[in-house]
Amino acid sequence: MNAQSHFNSGVEAAHKGDALQAIEFFRQAILLKSDYAEAYNAIGALLINMNNLNQAEFYLQRAIECKENYYEALYNLGTLFNKTGLLYEAEICLREAINLDSNFPEAHFRLGMVLKQLERLEEAETHLCKAIELRPNFKEADFALGILYLLQGQYEKGWKRYELRRQIFDSFDPGLRHWKIEDLIGEKVVLFHEQGFGDTIHFSRYVKEIAKVAAEVILLVPKQLERIMSSSLKNITIHSDEKMVGEYKFSYPLPTLPFLFNTTLHTIPKSIPYIKVNNDVIEKWRNIVEKEINVNNYKVGVVWAGNPNHKNDRNRSIPFSTFKPIFSIKAVNWISLQIDDRVNELQTISDEVLDFHEYINDFSETAGLIENINLVITVDTAVAHLAGAMGKETWLLLPMDPDWRWQIQRQDSPWYPTIRIFRQLHIGDWQEVLARVTVALEAKLKK
Template identity: 35%
Template sequence: MDINEAIALALKEQKSGNLIMAESIYRKILEIQPDNVNALHFLGLIYFVNKDFDSAIEYISKSLNIEPAYPEALLNMGLVLMAKGHFDEALYYLRKSFQFNPECAETLKNIGAILQVQGNYDEAIINYKKALEINPELSDIYKNVAYLFRDKGMLNEAIIFFKKALEYYPGIADIHNNLGLALNDIGEIDEAIGYLRNAIKINPGNPEFYNNLGVILRGKGLFDEAIGCFTQALMLNNRFLEAYNNIAVSLREKGHIEEAIYFLRKALDINPDFASAHWNLALIFLLTGNYSEGWKEYKWFWKLKDTNNFNFSKPLWDGFNIDGKTLLVYAEQGYGDTIQFIRYIPFITEAGAEVILLCQEELKELFSNLRNLKQVITFGENLPHFDFYCSILMLPAIFQTTIENIPANVPYIFTEQSLINEWRKRLNNNNSTFKIGLVWSSGHRNSTLQFRSSSLESFSMLSSIKGVEFYSLQKGISNEEVINFYQKMKIHDFTNNIFNFNDTAALIMNLDLIISVDTSVAHLAGALGKPVWVLLPSVPDWRWMLNREDSPWYPSMRLFRQTKHGDWDTVIKNVRDAILDFIQIKS
């Protein structure tokens, strides 16, 4: 038997799994021909399979010393180094291999895998896609690319690759799960639910799948079904913190406050530092008017994993003597939060400090009208000198706010009279008509925040009221349904002339009444001291509390609440009757 025949026999044994026989043949070949590159290479592969990586490297290196342009040996050297975690060295050998064999999809796939591990997602995707162009049947690449696109936030692309992966792996529950989550994030709720149910059908013992399905069902307002999913997750894992938290949120949305607190306490019994449970306790305490306990828990907001933690170089201010110092107050969360809590700035200046406000660009011009601020800057601008900093969200707790001592003197926000006059001319104001500004959408599509939005159909009930003119205060939403709604309601739309909240404030000052769902416009109207009616879901955001028609935060505000989840029609009917009474009183 000549050398080539011996190599062929050894390879046959190797491929059939008879590694001992194959190794014996290779060693006999090397006794006769010590520089046989194939025997050295394939013997190295046997060591690789047996996880003796150092010996694998030794023999493959010997083959490459003899034949440096051996693409298969370069590829396998790269794979061995990958297995050892030596990724930079592995990349070197894989790229060398590809130079000599540019049609090898397997090499590109492994280059992509290393780049993915190293966090170089863009380059990883490029290499994966090139590999698929050469060999579209490299099925595991579809999974890898899907996860990369998901991690980059490119959900539509991720969905395409997840669905392609399912053509090859229909029985992998994790692909169904992640596809469902991606679909939910782009608003394809019903399709998402289908894939999560598939994941559970394939693997009914995974509590994560029940939890994920429950979150999606809750976002659709199916609270009982969601609670059932979270309950099942807890039956599978009675220490599943997120499931305790999620069942509590669902119970809160149903108005079952004490039960919600029970599940949050259960989570904290398991992990006293579970920030999400503390945060949701804060929201419940504040919702029910227990401000003293609420502010204690509120501090956990800054420990939530999705919270932006600003790392300023100066010390954090938490209420100590600040006389003669300069404090940087920075805004976070939404515009409404900033508008609501800007009322606390005078308390800081009364304590002897100067205040620099760091806020959203859209609020800068409006807040520049406030005399208690030394300077207003926006995110991205260079920071001036300051001594201490704090979040604007900390101020109610720092000043020990209770229901009884909320600083509610309005207006506490102002806009220039010249701008108000400019908007009066734009509106061509007719003082004989009653002018109402409308906001019907919170702008949120997913999560429970979407329940703040009313349907246009419900708002259309107001079209029968005589002697009023409606003005849109709704920014950023325009489609055929909205256009038809504007025509039916004969709504005046000047929102293209609104460039920031200062413009919105000037427009509001020219109106008689603002009717809004829970949005920043409602806060702005209240801060300006204008009559504002806020339409609320059955269980609202904490600041509107429960079972009251007024707001201790805004004296000019009236609250209209759902009596059952999703029933906006009854709310709008009550608003319509109240408008008629309001007009009669005004006239």
């Protein structure tokens, strides 16, 4: 076989989803033709998808060396830099690719995403719109444009595009079509969770709005949320098992409800608190906490990291070594609200921070603990939504390029009146954020 034949076999293997076999064919092609730019580029693109970014960069740089003005390889290298957080380098590569081929929809899309992360939103919109112009059925770009509008509080333009997530991402869906509000009058309606715990808590504020028109409402949630939703939504049937629902005709995923109700910044349902925990759980945690603390001290609950499997965890979570200095503030009972493996990071300062994670098996327990705390300081996790929905004073620590619901620049939240936002001013700079939090907390303690 010659180099071209090996390359063709690699393309065929890649189309079949066999990345390792494809890479082997491409490498065989390179052995026969050492300057085979397309083979280097193909390996680089596959390695990006496999998250083997260091090796991918080598192959993409080699492709660019072997072929002048190779805009496809520049696009892939820009994508790689985007994934590794090198946003300015990503922008340079993607702009160069677009200069070589201005009708490259994927490059306009990726550049739009990079510019969004840099919070240059007008430029981001221009490139996302260009991507859609070049490829009218570019769902990912249209969805990203919707997120951009939501981020700016332009909900009227954002919600419809937000619905494209149903076509792009895999998620639980009963497979039934959605309905208008007037269709639901006097009917049985099933609402089901989608995405993460925080999203479910966030959008559950709409359940009571559906209950105003429907005869019966059933809410499907993850098991960890079943008890707290049952105590919060007294007249709603809560299940974690779809088999318990029975037959139904009308259904909605929770994140579709803002679109259904044509929500604007001024019509957000914010009857806070809308998440409530039973008194016996609150009392249980009062007894647990008071045995361990100085009752005269201020009680602060903390979360420094989210789910490590979350796609944006690298940006939203704070390294424990960076977060740790805040615990030196005196006259505070520090209480960890972490419940994952990152709790183990507390071992080095176990005398300074109380850890009750062994007692917590669902969000009802977390809520009971939060009710016995004065202030929650957290990164963007489900705990932020839980505390905000409970009406607890919460300080939210946000990276640049935050989730759409927190918008840009503002220090408050239109969704949660008791949340105060501390934002990164520079990409990845958590030390400056925590310095501001420290000053604010010390000022609060003096009062």
